[in-house]
Amino acid sequence: MVARVLEWGLVSQGDYFLIDGDATFVEHAALWLAEWSRARGSGCVHGDGGVRITGCGTDLRVHMKCARAEVLEPGTVGSPADLLVCNSLLDLVDVPTLLPRLLRLVKPGGLCWLTTNFDGETIFEPGHPHDRILMDVYHRSMDERRRDGEPAGDSRSGRHLFGHLRAVQAEIIAAGSSDWVVFGSDGSYPGDEAYFVEYILHTIELELDGRDVFTPGQVGGWLADRRGQLARGELVYVAHQLDILARRGPVGT
Ligand SMILES: C[S@@+](CC[C@H](N)C(=O)[O-])C[C@H]1O[C@@H](n2cnc3c(N)ncnc32)[C@H](O)[C@@H]1O
Numbered sequence: 001m002v003a004r005v006l007e008w009g010l011v012s013q014g015d016y017f018l019i020d021g022d023a024t025f026v027e028h029a030a031l032w033l034a035e036w037s038r039a040r041g042s043g044c045v046h047g048d049g050g051v052r053i054t055g056c057g058t059d060l061r062v063h064m065k066c067a068r069a070e071v072l073e074p075g076t077v078g079s080p081a082d083l084l085v086c087n088s089l090l091d092l093v094d095v096p097t098l099l100p101r102l103l104r105l106v107k108p109g110g111l112c113w114l115t116t117n118f119d120g121e122t123i124f125e126p127g128h129p130h131d132r133i134l135m136d137v138y139h140r141s142m143d144e145r146r147r148d149g150e151p152a153g154d155s156r157s158g159r160h161l162f163g164h165l166r167a168v169q170a171e172i173i174a175a176g177s178s179d180w181v182v183f184g185s186d187g188s189y190p191g192d193e194a195y196f197v198e199y200i201l202h203t204i205e206l207e208l209d210g211r212d213v214f215t216p217g218q219v220g221g222w223l224a225d226r227r228g229q230l231a232r233g234e235l236v237y238v239a240h241q242l243d244i245l246a247r248r249g250p251v252g253t
Contacts, residue, residue: 001087002029002062003036006053013059017077018050023066030064069098072105080107084114084248091118091142091157094150095164103168103248112170112246116178118142119158121240126229130222133213134204141207158242169249178243184233197230197237 002018005011020026033051037044042055050063067076069089074080084106090098106112122135145153154160165172182193189197201223208219229235 001085002033002053002060005085006058006060011060011083012057014061014082015078016060016062017065017081018062019065019067019069019072019076021066021068026064026066033062069093069102072101074104077105080110081105082107082110084110084112086112086114088116090114090161091155092145092153094152095154095157095161096167097150099164100168103170106248108248108250110248111173112165112248113243114161114246115243116180116241117158117161117243118155119177119240119242120156121238123236123238123240124226125236125238126234128222128225130214130218134208134219134222137211137213138204138207141211158240158244161242161244165244165246170246171249172244172246174245176243178241180237180239180241182235182237184235187233189233194230194233197235198227200237200239201226201230 002016005016018026018029020029030046030051033053034044034046037051037053040056042053042058045052045054047061049065050061053060053062065076070093084102086102103112120139122138124131139155142153142155145151162172162175182189182197184190184193188194205219205223213219214222226235
């Protein structure tokens with residue numbers, strides 16, 4: 001998202017706090033951003049706990065932190081932020097608990113850009129007779145997911161955000177879909193899509209493992225069919241997701 005906000009001209013200077021609960025990703029982000037900056041012709045200097053990207057009209061200090069969102073305190077980001085970006089995160093956490101905490105990182109009237117929130121539809125084409133029942137179980141596994149004994153997921157997080165944001169008096173400014181739509185042509189996919197879809201299939205495989213749906217052979221058959229279609233560039237994958245832009249209100253909690 002650091003690269004995206006710079007490429008899209010949303011931000012050019014300031015302090016950006018890049019936070020993720022997985023240390024490996026945070027470490028990799030520093031290396032990745034250095035490579036990305038070089039390719040773009042920007043400078044990228046590694047400093048204490050982050051990188052500074054300069055040049056091409058940019059001066060962005062990226063502070064990198066490994067932390068679970070559930071323990072973030074307003075002081076984590078220095079002074080209250082102008083903008084909170086949560087990309088592909090809110091479908092993995094308990095939003096009613098976390099949202100007030102996240103909003104306290106933002107100054108009153110600041111913006112919250114909450115993107116790619118999964119919203120209840122996983123579609124593969126061509127259709128397969130087992131799709132409906134397997135996807136229902138896959139989605140249920142998101143709803144039942146727990147981390148440290150606490151709820152950690154929602155298969156309809158996108159639509160539920162409207163209510164959760166209203167509950168904390170945030171103003172919804174804009175909303176729209178941000179579906180992933182992956183398809184190939186001439187027997188292959190243009191970039192890393194095959195790797196990406198294999199990762200999704202792997203996730204589904206893990207979630208279905210041990211659940212009493214079909215026999216393991218039937219689940220295995222479905223996966224083998226999908227992997228065969230992926231190898232031939234025939235598999236279409238769609239995930240329905242929603243983006244919301246909101247303005248923080250007076251979160252009193
Ligand atoms: C689909 S990835 C999105 C990564 C990144 N936000 C992006 O835009 O590419 C989901 C990320 O959420 C992180 N994550 C999941 N639960 C979290 C939590 N409770 N606190 C902090 N990070 C969390 C995972 O470590 C993972 O990197």
